Amino acid sequence: MARIDVIMPQMGESIAEGTVSRWLKKVGDEVKRDEPIFEISTDKVDAEIPSPSAGTLVEIIIGEGKTVAVQTVVARIETEKSLAGAVAAPSAPAPAAAAPTPAAAPKQPAAVPVAVPVAAVARSVTAPPSHVGANGGNGGSFEERIRTKSSPLVRRIAAEHGVEISMLTGSGIAGRVTKKDLVGFLESGAAIPATSSSNVDLPSSIVTPATSTATAWQGDVVEPMSKLRRLTSDHMGMAIRVATHVTTVFEIDLTRVARVRAALRTSFESQTGQKLTYLPFIIQAVVMTLKKHPIINAAVNGNEIIFRRRYNIGLAVALEPTGLIVPVIKHAEDLSLSGIAKSATDLASRARARKLGPADAADATFTITNPGTFGSLIGTPIIPVGTTSILGLGAIEKRAKVLTGADGEDTIAIRTCAYFYLSFDHKVVDGADADRFMGDLKRTLESIPEQGF
16 A cells, blocks of 8 residues: 655646645545646636546545645555555554645655646646755745735736745745735835845734725625635735726727628638637737837836737636636737637637646736627726737627718618727726727728628
8 A cells, every 4th residue: 555645736837836725525535646636726727637547535634724844745645556656655644744724735745745737738847846945946945935925916026016926924834925915015015125235024904904894794695705816806906006097988880890790601601610709810810919018018017118029919818607717819910710719619618617737827918808798888807917909809899880971971780889898907008009900900890891801
């Protein structure tokens, strides 16, 4: 008999911790190799983690809702077959070692971990062994490296506000500065610590974000936020503070797009097996228009503007029962109409099935959200951090419009229309720039060739 450790995997190079959101198996259950046994949530993605071996789940160390560092042992599986290269767990540890605290987990793992395969979810990246000394790796202890290796979002926002991460006291694993810590610091209005000074422990009131003062009344139902809801809350709160939001609205006539779609639909769907919606046409037009207006596809880094040469289009996807995630179509400028349709369908399906990897939801340069599918006409979407703009699509519907004929006579016609609205960061995007972009997008869609773009 051998006991195999199940560890918290590292779902991306910048991820230092994860939350066990749900156990799919209970103690005593038989499990098969690569069978999902628990779900995790990280700063990047939710994922199901498969079993490293067939056997019996004999111990669950980290319960649901607990957040621990990567490489922490979360459970053990007992198997009769020895795994090649695996090291059996030692005899039952003392109770104090059986449930390590998050801060202690990286220092003293209960046994040599066996890497958990993450199947099609993401490439598993093994973290440095927890026993590496202060002089190993890139310098400093493991705890110090975790502390300074904050997520790209935290580093980006810190750079934009001139905050030195190493000067803050974080609430994450080994003092790692999280988004909540940074939000709390920025909200506090405290002076930014000088980067040349030594590390200073700031008061907890500075690094702890403000909490709601609402109290439950008799008869109310109170339930904790899910991990995804907390991450969405943090991200949206940060995004609205980072960008100076302004929204412009244009009505776009999609009648020609509707005709082209109807003409191509049968052959397209028989050849590709994909439904042909309006979205691929809109994405193609957006990419064409972004090339003419690079500031809309840009990013801000402190006092610098980064003009992206890639066109990675994020698509906001609503999750059931609640939640939101933004998978990204990479290099959309290189894709045909069918390629865009296939990528959009694949990403949306995997997002709803919680099968996205960290890379699938990263590096967007421009985002499209489509609340029109729920009947919404106009909205004011929040700009994702790291970009300067987001485009919202209202409901596509037939409307009575006044058209002027060639002889100058006005007539009323039925047209297929929708409101398109662009939220942009007024720090770097002027209103004229945003309106020129929207004007060009309107002309592109309203003059689409009969054979498509």
